[in-house]
Amino acid sequence: MRIFLDTANIEQIRNAVKLGVISGVTTNPSLVSKEGTSDYESVVKTICGIVEGSVSAEVLAEDAKGMVEEGRVKASWAPNVVVKIPITTAGLEATSILSKEGIGVNVTLCFSANQALLAALAGATYISPFVGRLDDIGQDGMQVVKDIVEVYNHYKLPTQVIAASIRHPLHCLAAAKAGAHIATVPYNVLLQMVNHPLTDIGISRFLSDWKRVSR
Numbered sequence: 688m689r690i691f692l693d694t695a696n697i698e699q700i701r702n703a704v705k706l707g708v709i710s711g712v713t714t715n716p717s718l719v720s721k722e723g724t725s726d727y728e729s730v731v732k733t734i735c736g737i738v739e740g741s742v743s744a745e746v747l748a749e750d751a752k753g754m755v756e757e758g759r760v761k762a763s764w765a766p767n768v769v770v771k772i773p774i775t776t777a778g779l780e781a782t783s784i785l786s787k788e789g790i791g792v793n794v795t796l797c798f799s800a801n802q803a804l805l806a807a808l809a810g811a812t813y814i815s816p817f818v819g820r821l822d823d824i825g826q827d828g829m830q831v832v833k834d835i836v837e838v839y840n841h842y843k844l845p846t847q848v849i850a851a852s853i854r855h856p857l858h859c860l861a862a863a864k865a866g867a868h869i870a871t872v873p874y875n876v877l878l879q880m881v882n883h884p885l886t887d888i889g890i891s892r893f894l895s896d897w898k899r900v901s902r
């Protein structure tokens with residue numbers, strides 16, 4: 688499973704890229720607004736200068752025509768921009784048009800395997816099931832990821848599954864075990880995946896043992 692960073696924070700992206708484990712970034716309007724700017728274009732262009740892999744930029748239009756127009760503009764910002772489109776009837780129509788033009792589409796706000804099947808049929812490059820938001824309302828978010836992986840594998844559909852709305856490291860492990868192609872993780876979750884108290888204890892024990900003999 689590959690890891691994308693789920694943020695619009697440039698410092699976090701720079702730090703994560705240095706680790707050599709990030710192969711893409713996902714943004715959404717909430718994440719960009721969290722950075723205190725409405726200049727989505729400049730944020731995405733900056734990210735595309737840091738990250739080689741795909742960078743998802745979400746459309747704000749709600750009708751198919753608007754989504755297509757906005758999608759074409761956003762896709763022109765950089766070669767690695769993927770247009771993020773919500774799964775609605777308008778979203779499917781826009782996905783179908785943009786994917787036929789060779790523009791990558793990440794279909795977002797997916798909460799069921801049926802939605803994911805339709806997104807794949809419309810030509811989506813990625814589907815983003817929102818695990819955490821389903822967990823939040825008492826439904827098993829990871830089960831949706833498992834169902835999508837099963838359906839896609841069954842029919843050899845090429846759309847890649849991005850486990851999204853990831854809240855903690857256990858979500859990442861479960862997504863990897865479920866066969867998700869990618870998990871898009873907030874920066875704090877990435878750090879939680881790296882850190883382990885026994886690693887810290889082990890390092891300080893090695894160092895103190897070494898100091899005893901090297902005095």
Ligand code: E4P
Nearest residue numbers: 693713715815820851852853
């Ligand atoms: C990523 O593509 C999604 O927009 C993001 O993971 C949503 O996460 P949230 O449910 O924590 O807002």
